[in-house]
Amino acid sequence: MTTRTPHTQPPIYDAFAPHYERALRPLERLLLTRLRAATLRALTNDDDHTRNVGDVNNDDGNNSGNNDDGNNSSDSDDNNGDDSDGSNNSDGGSSHGDSHQRFNGRLLEIGTGTGLNFPHYPPGAHGAATEPSREMLRRARLKPPPAGVRLVQNRAEALPFADDTFDAAFATLVFCSVASPPRAFAELRRVVRAGGRVVLLEHVRPPGLLLGHAFDALSFFTVRLFDDHFNRRTAADAERAGLRLLRVEPHALGIVQLIVCEV
Numbered sequence: 100m101t102t103r104t105p106h107t108q109p110p111i112y113d114a115f116a117p118h119y120e121r122a123l124r125p126l127e128r129l130l131l132t133r134l135r136a137a138t139l140r141a142l143t144n145d146d147d148h149t150r151n152v153g154d155v156n157n158d159d160g161n162n163s164g165n166n167d168d169g170n171n172s173s174d175s176d177d178n179n180g181d182d183s184d185g186s187n188n189s190d191g192g193s194s195h196g197d198s199h200q201r202f203n204g205r206l207l208e209i210g211t212g213t214g215l216n217f218p219h220y221p222p223g224a225h226g227a228a229t230e231p232s233r234e235m236l237r238r239a240r241l242k243p244p245p246a247g248v249r250l251v252q253n254r255a256e257a258l259p260f261a262d263d264t265f266d267a268a269f270a271t272l273v274f275c276s277v278a279s280p281p282r283a284f285a286e287l288r289r290v291v292r293a294g295g296r297v298v299l300l301e302h303v304r305p306p307g308l309l310l311g312h313a314f315d316a317l318s319f320f321t322v323r324l325f326d327d328h329f330n331r332r333t334a335a336d337a338e339r340a341g342l343r344l345l346r347v348e349p350h351a352l353g354i355v356q357l358i359v360c361e362v
């Protein structure tokens with residue numbers, strides 16, 4: 100039913116690469132830059148606990164709660180005084196001031212794109228950032244990447260690393276694009292050591308019948324146009340693949356989720 104970019108063709112993001120950061124800029128200002136920082140912080144935070152993990156399928160019209168859309172959640176780790184994704188979040192620049200804890204371990208990023216997460220890497224992190232698109236990767240190399248982080252051209256479904264190579268892994272806005280989420284999750288489980296974290300920031304199929312169906316319809320077109328799935332249930336996919344869900348934090352009406360898992 101869905102189209103797939105054959106692996107013999109250049110990745111679709113080769114064509115988007117020159118426009119990618121400009122196209123994303125408004126969303127970065129509104130929401131994404133702050134959530135990128137929160138994603139990297141979740142690699143080291145110890146305050147995650149089971150929350151909202153029962154409704155990861157988002158099928159029932161039940162809003163799982165948007166902790167930054169007016170519903171104050173006392174356990175958000177993302178509360179830097181900015182209480183709304185759509186509000187005057189002036190955090191449009193780097194993450195400095197986000198007070199990352201050190202991460203003295205081997206870290207893997209998949210689908211690193213043009214390297215927009217590099218400013219948010221926790222101090223001490225070293226490892227690899229992988230990306231299938233040569234053009235996205237070329238732009239990432241110009242940033243430059245954090246010290247000790249190697250850039251590797253590769254798809255998440257076949258990671259070129261030995262078992263248990265990494266202490267943690269993360270991805271932002273990637274699982275909407277991967278051709279096979281089950282294979283990518285299986286690879287993450289293989290290369291991240293037992294007990295290590297896998298943190299994802301993803302746009303997903305939102306809760307609620309109306310919004311859910313709207314995203315199903317939208318996805319019909321986006322998959323065909325640029326291989327981007329707007330109705331994935333990534334948290335459920337992760338759990339089905341054997342990852343343990345620690346926290347699923349909805350943002351922007353549940354369209355975006357910060358998903359914290361453990362291998």
Ligand SMILES: C[S@@+](CC[C@H](N)C(=O)[O-])C[C@H]1O[C@@H](n2cnc3c(N)ncnc32)[C@H](O)[C@@H]1O
Nearest residue numbers: 112210211212215232254255271272276277278
């Ligand atoms: C929307 S971009 C996100 C880039 C970056 N993570 C960010 O947050 O700006 C999606 C990225 O996923 C990459 N991608 C697509 N298919 C992939 C796969 N099978 N494995 C790993 N990355 C993939 C694309 O090349 C693209 O760079």
